[in-house]
Amino acid sequence: MATEFHNLQELRHSASLANKVFIQRDYSEGTVCKFQTKFPSELDSRIEKTLFEDTVKTLNNYYAEAEKIGGHSYLEGCLACITAYLIFLCMETRYEKVLKKISRYIQEQNEKIYAPRGLLITDPIERGMRVIEISIYEDRGSSGSSSGSSTTSSSGR
Amino acid sequence: MHLGMDEPRECQYNQICTHNSSSPAETPHSKKRKVKRKWQVFPGRNKFYCDGRIMMAKQTGVFYLTMVLILVTSGLFFAFDCPFLASNLTPAIPAIGGVLFFFVMGMLLRASFSDPGVLPRATPDEAADVERQIDANGASGPGYRPPPRTREVLINGQTVKLKYCFTCKIFRPPRASHCSLCDNCVERFDHHCPWVGNCVGKRNYRFFYLFILSLSFLTIFIFAFVITHVILRSNRTGFLSALKDSPASVLEVVVCFFSVWSIVGLSGFHTYLISSNQTTNEDIKGSWSSKRGKDNYNPYSHGNILTNCCAALCGPLPPSLIDRRGFVEPDAPQPAAQSNGTNMCPTTQLQSHMCHQDQCIQSTKFVLQAATTPLLHAQPVLLGGAPVLQPKPSVGGPCSALGPGQPSLPSLPSSIPGLSCGGEVLALHDSESHCHHHIHHQHFISPEETPCAAHLGHHVPLYDPASQDSLHEDSVRGLVKLSSV
Numbered sequence: 001m002a003t004e005f006h007n008l009q010e011l012r013h014s015a016s017l018a019n020k021v022f023i024q025r026d027y028s029e030g031t032v033c034k035f036q037t038k039f040p041s042e043l044d045s046r047i048e049k050t051l052f053e054d055t056v057k058t059l060n061n062y063y064a065e066a067e068k069i070g071g072h073s074y075l076e077g078c079l080a081c082i083t084a085y086l087i088f089l090c091m092e093t094r095y096e097k098v099l100k101k102i103s104r105y106i107q108e109q110n111e112k113i114y115a116p117r118g119l120l121i122t123d124p125i126e127r128g129m130r131v132i133e134i135s136i137y138e139d140r141g142s143s144g145s146s147s148g149s150s151t152t153s154s155s156g157r
Numbered sequence: 158m159h160l161g162m163d164e165p166r167e168c169q170y171n172q173i174c175t176h177n178s179s180s181p182a183e184t185p186h187s188k189k190r191k192v193k194r195k196w197q198v199f200p201g202r203n204k205f206y207c208d209g210r211i212m213m214a215k216q217t218g219v220f221y222l223t224m225v226l227i228l229v230t231s232g233l234f235f236a237f238d239c240p241f242l243a244s245n246l247t248p249a250i251p252a253i254g255g256v257l258f259f260f261v262m263g264m265l266l267r268a269s270f271s272d273p274g275v276l277p278r279a280t281p282d283e284a285a286d287v288e289r290q291i292d293a294n295g296a297s298g299p300g301y302r303p304p305p306r307t308r309e310v311l312i313n314g315q316t317v318k319l320k321y322c323f324t325c326k327i328f329r330p331p332r333a334s335h336c337s338l339c340d341n342c343v344e345r346f347d348h349h350c351p352w353v354g355n356c357v358g359k360r361n362y363r364f365f366y367l368f369i370l371s372l373s374f375l376t377i378f379i380f381a382f383v384i385t386h387v388i389l390r391s392n393r394t395g396f397l398s399a400l401k402d403s404p405a406s407v408l409e410v411v412v413c414f415f416s417v418w419s420i421v422g423l424s425g426f427h428t429y430l431i432s433s434n435q436t437t438n439e440d441i442k443g444s445w446s447s448k449r450g451k452d453n454y455n456p457y458s459h460g461n462i463l464t465n466c467c468a469a470l471c472g473p474l475p476p477s478l479i480d481r482r483g484f485v486e487p488d489a490p491q492p493a494a495q496s497n498g499t500n501m502c503p504t505t506q507l508q509s510h511m512c513h514q515d516q517c518i519q520s521t522k523f524v525l526q527a528a529t530t531p532l533l534h535a536q537p538v539l540l541g542g543a544p545v546l547q548p549k550p551s552v553g554g555p556c557s558a559l560g561p562g563q564p565s566l567p568s569l570p571s572s573i574p575g576l577s578c579g580g581e582v583l584a585l586h587d588s589e590s591h592c593h594h595h596i597h598h599q600h601f602i603s604p605e606e607t608p609c610a611a612h613l614g615h616h617v618p619l620y621d622p623a624s625q626d627s628l629h630e631d632s633v634r635g636l637v638k639l640s641s642v
Contacts, residue, residue, distance in 0.1 A: 020282045027310045027317070027331055030457050031345065067475075069459075069468050077471025081367070084263040095473045128277040128478045130327060 015118065018138035022131040023056065033063040035124070035132055042136060047117050055109055055121070056132070059102065066098035099125060196481040200278055201341040209481035211270040213354045214339050220269055220354030227265070227372070230412050231258045233405040234379050238386045241403075245389060250382060257375045264368035265353065272477040273358030274344035276325060276333060284326035291321070313456035332457070334438055348437040357437075360477065363470050366427050373421045380413035431469045432462040 019042060026036045037056045039049045076094060080087050103123050110121055114134075122133040196209035204213050213220070231254075239251040279287065291306065306321035308328050319328045322335050325342045329335070334346035336356045345359035357365045383406045390399035400407060430440060434457050439445060445455035459465050 020286070022283060022286050025330065027312055027319075030312055031331055067473055069464075069472050073473045074467060074471045076473075077467075080474075081471070084260065085267060085364075093474055093476070096476055099476065125476075125478070127280065127283065128327075130276070130279075130330075131283060133283070 015137040017135055019136045021134045021136065023134065024131055025129075032067050033124075033129055034060045040134075043119070043134065046119055046136065047114070051113055055113070058105065059124075059132070062098055062102045062105065066095045193485045194481070195479070195483045195485055198485055199479065199481070201275065202339050203275075203341070205481065212272050212481060213269060214349065214351075214356065216338070216351065217354040219351040223265070223352045223354075226412060226416075227258075227261065227375075230379060230409055231375070233409055234383065237403045237405040238383050238409070241386055241390070242382055246385075254375075254378060254382075257371060257378060261368060261371045261375050264364050264371060268350075268357070268361045268364035268368050269353045269355050271355075271361045271364065272479060272481070273346075273356040274360040274475070275339075275356075275358075275477075275479050276327065276330075276342040276344060277479050278324075279326040287321075287326065287328065315454065315456040317456070332436060332439070345436060346438055360475060363474075366424075366431065366470065369420060369424045369427060373417070373424045376413050376417045376420055379409060380417060383409045383413070432465050434458040434465040434469065 021040045021042045023035050023040070026034045028034075035056050037053050037060075039052055043052060073094060103125070106121050106123050114121055118137040120135040120137065122135065124130070124132050127133055194209050196205040196212075199205070202215045204215055204217065205211065206213070234254065235251060235258075239254065242250045306323075308319040308321075310317055310319060310331070312331060317331050319331065321328050322342050324335060324340060327342065329342055330344060332345045333342050335342045336346065336349050338349050339356055341356070343356050343358035345362065347357040347362055347365075349356045350365065353365060353368070355361065386403065387396075387399055387406050387410075390402060393399075394402070427437075430437065433455065435445060435455060439455075443449060445453060447453055459468055
């Protein structure tokens, strides 16, 4: 897997950015961080709808977990208030822990699913949690080999 | 035919391989150049101290007044009243006073110095995408054309209008508002508080609330015990001699008396806001008041007062979205394709948090560009953010003369202060006029929608002079031609 990814990286070098798709926020439940699961038409030929929806739903679940108001967050909040928020000098907030999980998840998704299809997901935190930016790469020269790699990855599924 | 095309491509690929050995050598060289932190190129009108750790509004005069008032009053209390009270009543009084005082200061500093929840401005790609969507929607309406720069969303059954921010080039999330003083969009914008020297938004609202709550307790505490002190003394020695013995008490009583009304009133008002999960902004505009309509209700409220309070005060604290202390990528400013290309803001947006893959692509593009330099110009120029090329023309739509459309003030780079933690002491001239932020709420809250046209022609030379940017532009065009071969 590591060598396959390395080859995909080199393939990327000869690829050029064709387009960027932005998945917008879904505000139907308020200001909680949630992204729309509507499948953009630009990705129609690139990736299966179910894979994309799975990714976005998992991300939405992670964000919901980060922003969940419950026993754990109250405890953290009260503890922080009592220590005049100094406790955060040595401890990470729950939100930050979940964000780290999210970036690991996105990296894993990129390696396994999106890069073989010539796509790249940018972590929403780098775009102010406003959009999920998906970069679409056009691999003009070696499109034959890229489709070959995607077939190997699909057979590996 | 495909195979035929592959061959020249593979030759180029081989060329890249051999040049790769030179690219690592290049990156340390470029890193030797002064690398800037993101706060240094931040487009808003904020001041940063301690190398980006502290973030405040531009006008901080009233904040220093707040500090002085609290420090002087508390200091006088501890110096003049506490010894008498500790010996005659109980030493718990200075102890409790001390705890209250430290809590007040801690909350004040936390509210003043932290990021209120500033939304970073849109990257050029994002802005272009939004513009395309707006144009598409606008063109589709046959008869009635709605105002193009709003989006309607349904939140928990209530229709909420999302407005487009011309400065930040984003559709503001619900409850966000653009602060005209700081020139930033702030999430869950409450108000801009000159006493605290910062906006009050999602990330520092609880600190602000705890500050005013504890300050009201402290004020009442000091007021009560100074009165007690004077009464006890005048029982022994008479009223006038009591005042002569501790003259500081008079000053403390005066300050506390005048402060207590406004601070306690403000605490009460914000307690109401928290329990109904509204912002000052929404309350003043009457967004969720029943007067607007029978079915008008607050869609963000959790239903009961306790949950609302807990959510506001003990809920999870989201991290800062602007990454003040991150490093700006050492490549040249991204908006090379723009006509002016002098503004650093798009670079900040685009080059922030570059992942490893992007860096690979960056260095590869640099190598390609270096290889083609003799064809274009004599002077090799670093190319940054090259993958983003296509959407540029549409970004220039309504603001054709302005490049990336980030209308920050022309004096922005020079106004960012030195890295002294002490900060600057500003003259109080026009801050004084904002004494009661209650009264001036309307002024602070109403978003200043300055269209791009107002900022035409602002020239902010930061990294390179304009001539270098045209070189960037040409080299980018050259690469586009190369990659299309």
